Amino acid sequence: MSDENVFDMNKNSSNKDIKRYTKIGITILGFIVLVFLIISSMFVVKEGEYKVVRQFGEVIRYEKDPGLKFRVPILHSVTTLPNKKIVYDVTEKEINTLDKKRMIIDNYAVWEITDPAAMIANARTEINAESRMGEFIFSVIRSELGAMNYDEIINEEGSTRGDLNSRVTKRVNDLLSRDNYGIQVDDVRIKRTDLPDENEQSVFQRMISERESKAQEYLSQGEAEKNRIIAQTDRDVKEMLSKANAEAEEIRAQGETEAAKIYNNSFKQDEDFYQLYRTLESYKKTIDGETTIILPQGSPYTDLLLGYFE
Incomplete structure (x- = not known):
């Protein structure tokens, strides 16, 4: 039998395996591409940001609400911008x-x-x-x-x-x-x-001078107000003292008048006693520890001192 008519079973089986593996590989690759395209088409908008979708550099839309969004892979690009202060x-x-x-x-x-x-x-x-x-x-x-x-x-x-x-x-x-x-x-x-550094010092000095002038003005105003208050207080004190002295003089006069009335009433009731009282009062004014008195015998002072009473 000729070799050309012999059917090679092993070769046929090998070709079938290659086709099967190729098909599986293409299927897996297609699945991977599909997953990649799906993932690439998704993007997430976070709180506080914008997602700007552009096509060939031109803005076609933007998203600002948080959540999952979609785009066309490869054709669309996404830029993130802040959506906050x-x-x-x-x-x-x-x-x-x-x-x-x-x-x-x-x-x-x-x-x-x-x-x-x-x-x-x-x-x-x-x-x-x-x-x-x-x-x-x-x-x-x-x-x-x-x-x-x-x-x-x-x-x-x-x-x-x-x-x-x-x-x-x-x-x-x-x-x-x-x-x-x-x-x-x-x-x-x-x-x-x-201010620029070269001007700062001169301006500071001028400001200090102005503040010192203002402070001196306040001090002068305070001194004038103090003097006014002191003068007013002195006037008030003098008026009060004058009024008090006048009232004291009035009270003293009333007291002396009342005392004179009492003296007169006492004199009228017992002239001898009053005479004795007046004499003793005169001793207080005329006699002290260094006084020497020469009294003639029979004078009223002598009689009183010696205890001779009628």
Whole structure:
């Protein structure tokens, strides 16, 4: 029998195995690709963020509600942007005041993205958006403070600037809205206003001199008020003493009058006793430890001293 007519069973079986394994491999590969495509089509939106879906660089939609979302793999790309308040520390810069003083202004802004599509289209990135916002803030602050004198800026009591922060915030938002950057500034605050180092010392000395002058003015006013109070108190004391002395004199006069009445009544009741009393009272005034008295015999004093009574 010819070899050409012999059927090779082993070769036929090997071909079948290769086809079967190839089919299984293709199936597994297809499954893997399918899983990859499904996973690639999904993305998660977290709390406090936007997911911006772009196709060939153009924004087609954005998601802001937290949860699982879908896109077309490969065709669509996803960019993440913050959906919350952001604090931007603006770089400090130097400005000139109305009275030609140089000042260093340091401020910050609180802002947020309100339209992610507009922000991506016009600012491209968050960094670019902050950069443009910082330029607008500095421009507005320079314009506002450039119309004021240095003393008005640093002196809150005598300042005519009013609510500067609110005015700056409004003007910056107007500029951002004009250029459609899709962001909004909620608040602009000036943290610090300093002088350049070369001017700082001279201004400090002037401020010290002004404060010392003001302190001296307060001291002078206090001294004048003290003298006024002392003078008024002295007048009040003199009036009170004068009134008290007058009342005392009046009471003393009344007492002397009453005493005189008592003396008179006593004299009328017993003239001898009253005479004796008056004589003894005169002894108190005329006789002391060094007094020498020479009395003639038979005088009333002698009789009283010797105990001679009629």
